[in-house]
Amino acid sequence: MHSIPNIAVPTIAIEGSDARFPVRRIFCVGQNYADHAREMGSDPDRAPPFFFTKPADAVVANGAVLPFPPRTDNLHHEVELVVALASGGSDLSPDEAVQAVFGWTVGIDLTRRDLQAEAKKAGRPWDMAKGFDHSAPTGSLLRGTPPAKGAIRLSVDGEQRQSGDLSEMIWTVPEIIATLSTFVVLAPGDLIFTGTPSGVGPIRKGQVVEAVIEGAAPLTLSFAT
Template sequence: MNEPFPVTAPSAAIADSDQRFPVRRIFCVGKNYADHAREMGGDPDREPPFFFSKPADAIVAGTAAIAMPPRTENLHHEIELVVAIGKGGRDITSDDAPAMVFGYAVGNDLTRRDLQADAKAGGRPWDMAKGFDRSAVLSPIRPVAAVGHPAAARIWLSVNGETRQDGDIADMIWPIADIIAELSTYVELMPGDLIYTGTPAGVGRIVRGDLVEGGIDGIGAIANRFT
């Protein structure tokens, strides 16, 4: 009898714990900061945020060395607050949404911007621009019991010590509870789901050798060298 193929389920670190958070799905919110919506050519007063996905095994630790991905000449960083879902449900109200959250982390939604631009121009999906290997950087998840539900905190990112992104999560167009409620009208959220909640202005190119550091006050930090 042939042995079954070995399968390793994706998971993420939990801060101050030996346990791991099993990652089921990764959802991302587009254009959820007004300044970033404008820099990408959108109108934050007219366009609500939208959702796209990354595969669960795109997760990579916030301290890992990351190989530059193929098929791009314009890899971009996008620092984000990440919500880890601990309880499932659909059609969740904004009032009930906080009870669904296990914890929060810092993420970097890596993007092959040149592939994304080509996909937009051709009216094609973004999968290869957003959902490639090691495209979902994630710090250890901090449980709600340790950090509460952050409504305002500095979010920042630097490349080789130079600040590129510097904002506050209070500037999100849709706050965390509303994101969870809206997403739950499209899909049934389940324990293990992650939601990357959007990025402030200042996204930019990463090249081989860059050290990309970032963080959210009270939540955590990342530091990845691109090799």
């Protein structure tokens, strides 16, 4: 008979502290930049935000060398502002949502685009396209409210792929948190990936990816050959 597993809680680093932030759940917003919505074939008008999830243990620290994900020939990068919550609740107002924020950082929503396309075509869930192992690289958290504007960029092997500004988000961070709180009861430890600008594209084995948001330390990772 097996003993009861002892499972560690996933955590991410906090800038200027030896303490680490425990990750409870990861929520992601789809198509929150107009140019990215267009490149994915959608209407960028201000439709209500939609959400998908990743497992908490999908977080990956800066500097990691990742195994290339299985079951894909088309792995894509999506650089995003990530918000971490210190408190939660349901049916929050935008003002209450701001008060729930612990901090922010840069993250990458890794996507098995071929699996996502198959799921979309068949009307199936995106779980295996978005919520796989190591699919949520996340930088060190900066305490406080995230900026409403500032450059957001991603490069692969030094070549810039994505470039935008946080001010281009269709839904602001307070609006995203408030809307999400109407679907689920938010709680301390929840992370929210807030969408990506245009320029998403493929990553190959052996390549190095760097994600940057103005004011935060870069997030760098590479993929084993």
